[in-house]
Amino acid sequence: MRKDTDFFILVFSVGLFVCTNIFLMASGKLPISFNGFGIVLGAGLTLAIYSFLYKDNPAFKIAENLYVGVSLGYTIIIVWFNFLKPDLYDPLIVPFFSEAAKTPQYTLLVPSLLGIFMLLRFSRNLAWLSRWTFAFVVGLGAGISIPRVISAFILEQIKPSLRPAFTGGETILSSIDTLLILLGVTSVLIYFIFSLEHKGTIGKVSKVGIWFLMISFGASFGYTVMARVSLLIGRVQFLLKDWLGILQ
Amino acid sequence: MNFLKRTIPLIIAFTMGVLMTLQYYIPHKLSQDLLEVVTRWDRIIAGFAVFIGAYSLFHLHWTRIKRKVEGWGYSVFVYFGAIITLIFGLINGGKFFWNDKQEGTMFDWLYYYIQVPAGATIFSILAFFIASAAYRTFRARTRESTVLLIAAVIVMLGRVPVGNYISLYIPAIADWIMAVPNLAAKRGILLGVSLGAVATSIKIIFGIERSYLGGGE
Numbered sequence: 221m222r223k224d225t226d227f228f229i230l231v232f233s234v235g236l237f238v239c240t241n242i243f244l245m246a247s248g249k250l251p252i253s254f255n256g257f258g259i260v261l262g263a264g265l266t267l268a269i270y271s272f273l274y275k276d277n278p279a280f281k282i283a284e285n286l287y288v289g290v291s292l293g294y295t296i297i298i299v300w301f302n303f304l305k306p307d308l309y310d311p312l313i314v315p316f317f318s319e320a321a322k323t324p325q326y327t328l329l330v331p332s333l334l335g336i337f338m339l340l341r342f343s344r345n346l347a348w349l350s351r352w353t354f355a356f357v358v359g360l361g362a363g364i365s366i367p368r369v370i371s372a373f374i375l376e377q378i379k380p381s382l383r384p385a386f387t388g389g390e391t392i393l394s395s396i397d398t399l400l401i402l403l404g405v406t407s408v409l410i411y412f413i414f415s416l417e418h419k420g421t422i423g424k425v426s427k428v429g430i431w432f433l434m435i436s437f438g439a440s441f442g443y444t445v446m447a448r449v450s451l452l453i454g455r456v457q458f459l460l461k462d463w464l465g466i467l468q
Numbered sequence: 469m470n471f472l473k474r475t476i477p478l479i480i481a482f483t484m485g486v487l488m489t490l491q492y493y494i495p496h497k498l499s500q501d502l503l504e505v506v507t508r509w510d511r512i513i514a515g516f517a518v519f520i521g522a523y524s525l526f527h528l529h530w531t532r533i534k535r536k537v538e539g540w541g542y543s544v545f546v547y548f549g550a551i552i553t554l555i556f557g558l559i560n561g562g563k564f565f566w567n568d569k570q571e572g573t574m575f576d577w578l579y580y581y582i583q584v585p586a587g588a589t590i591f592s593i594l595a596f597f598i599a600s601a602a603y604r605t606f607r608a609r610t611r612e613s614t615v616l617l618i619a620a621v622i623v624m625l626g627r628v629p630v631g632n633y634i635s636l637y638i639p640a641i642a643d644w645i646m647a648v649p650n651l652a653a654k655r656g657i658l659l660g661v662s663l664g665a666v667a668t669s670i671k672i673i674f675g676i677e678r679s680y681l682g683g684g685e
Contacts, residue, residue, distance in 0.1 A: 258581030265582065269589040273596055278542075285542045287586035288525070289549025294575075294583055296522055297557030301569040303515040307508050309566070331509035335516030342523070351477040351681050353513060358680045359481030360510055362669035363488025364503075369669075373662035377655050397648050404652020405659070412660045429656070434612045436653030438619025439645050441602075445620075446627040448595035455592050458585065 230277060237264060240464075249465040263463040266455055308332060381405045404432040478675045485673030526550075553578050619645055 241260050244250040250259060268283035308328055315324040338353040340346040385398040410422060411429030418426045461467040488506070491499050529543035553575065558565045561573035608614040625631035626642020671677035 254577060258577055262581045262585035265586045266589045269586060269593060272593065281539065281542045282545050283586060284590075285545035286549045286582065287590070289546040289551075290553050290578055290582045291549075291587075292522055292525055292546070293550040293553025293557060294579055296518060296554060297565075297575060299515045299518045300557075300565060303511045305565075305568075308512050308515070327505070328509075328512070331512040334509070335513050338513065338516050339519060341520065348473045351473065352480060354680050354682075355477035355480040356484055357510060357513055358672055359484030360488055360506055362481070362672040363485035363491075364507075366485075366489050366666055366669045367492035369662045369665050373658055374666075377659055377662075381652075381655060397644075400648050401652045401655070404649055405656045408653050408656025409659060412656070429653075430612055431615055432649050432653040432656070434616040435619045435645060435649040436657075438616035439623045439650040441598075441616070442620040442623030442627070442642075443646075445595065445598050445602075446624055448592055448598060451588050451592035452595045455585070455589050 226275075226277065229274075230279060233267075233271070233279070237267065244464070250463070259462050263459055266459060270455075403428065408432055474681065477681055478678070481680075482673055482675065485669070489673075522550075549582070619649075 241250070245252050245256065250256045265283045265287070268279040271277055272280040308331070311325040312328045312332070313324070315322040334353040334356055337349040339350075341350040381402055383398055385395040385402075407425050407429035409429075411418075411426040411433070413422075413426075416422050457467065484506075487502070491503055525546070529546045532540045532543045556574040556578060559573075560567060560575070561570035563570050602620075606613075606617055606620075608617050622638060623642045623645060625634065626639040626645075631638040631642070668677060672680070
């Protein structure tokens with residue numbers, strides 16, 4: 221009984237969607253063009269995904285899988301046009317076939333070889349060669365990150381935390397804020413020291429750290445919710461304005 | 469063989485790690501060129517890595533189709549979406565993939581009318597789930613959870629016009645929460661994470677951390 225109802229709701233929704241689009245195109249509210257069909261497709265996907273709020277259903281699953289497929293295809297093409305073509309194909313392969321006196325950049329054979337080694341991960345006998353590539357990437361990342369992390373995320377973050385609270389010219393509230401930031405940073409750092417037992421003074425300071433963390437988590441939660449709500453507003457605007465033409 | 473399988477990768481990681489750490493402190497053109505060259509190499513390798521991800525996804529869905537597991541029909545749409553996008557991306561508006569990317573092609577159409585709306589909708593649907601989860605789990609049982617709840621409510625109200633209608637102080641308090649206690653806690657976390665990242669990087673360079681080599685011989 222329940223399955224029949226779900227099937228009826230699905231067929232009815234699809235029918236209503238088709239009729240709405242025929243009406244919109246016949247009345248000229250939607251152009252009969254690639255853009256018009258694009259808006260219909262976008263609206264259909266939006267509604268199909270929102271249908272998950274009722275329950276999991278075939279329309280949602282189709283939209284979800286289609287999205288995954290398109291995203292995969294898009295990523296491969298963008299990687300080609302943004303990375304592999306300008307960084308590898310154009311400087312290494314093109315000069316072989318072009319009449320201009322450009323020599324191929326043979327040094328690019330090294331990353332090409334490392335890239336091929338990585339693909340050998342699927343071979344049972346040669347999978348170990350992919351370790352060379354991972355070692356290169358991981359070692360490079362580690363080496364690049366050490367000085368930059370120290371500079372940008374440690375020193376540059378400590379500097380404003382240790383700013384003088386009273387230099388003259390600032391308001392009393394901004395001085396209090398500066399002290400509060402120093403207290404917050406210190407107490408949060410102390411809270412994360414797990415090699416010391418959180419008792420006595422350490423315990424009290426780490427308790428203050430927990431309060432700062434709770435405020436931060438609450439603020440982050442509120443901020444995330446509002447970001448999602450703004451996306452929701454965007455989708456509703458798309459449906460009401462671009463698709464149905466109700467909003468002007 | 470063990471030398472090729474285990475020692476060479478450790479030597480590569482050590483050499484690259486030390487070289488790139490020192491590079492930062494050498495303000496010479498050669499040093500800058502080295503950074504440019506290796507980051508370019510890194511981008512190329514990352515480009516190859518995408519094919520591993522693509523293969524894994526295709527393989528997963530192909531297995532589902534081949535074994536006809538429940539819901540295998542939906543996997544066909546993954547192939548359909550990917551193949552259509554790849555074909556139009558490679559055709560590149562008639563200029564084909566060996567030329568620069570053209571604008572306003574069917575590939576862009578697929579992006580604007582499938583990927584953008586579907587992606588935005590999937591992320592916006594989280595608004596409902598977050599609201600529902602918060603309603604079911606947020607309880608002001610302890611002082612800490614009360615603080616979290618109050619901060620969340622103030623920040624949410626401070627970001628919408630209704631907060632302004634309730635009190636002019638709410639947006640100001642929301643801004644203050646973001647700029648002072650939130651900043652302090654985030655900075656504390658960031659410092660901790662950064663120290664951890666530096667420590668892990670040093671362990672990788674000196675071969676103490678070897679999990680990236682994977683298991684086996």
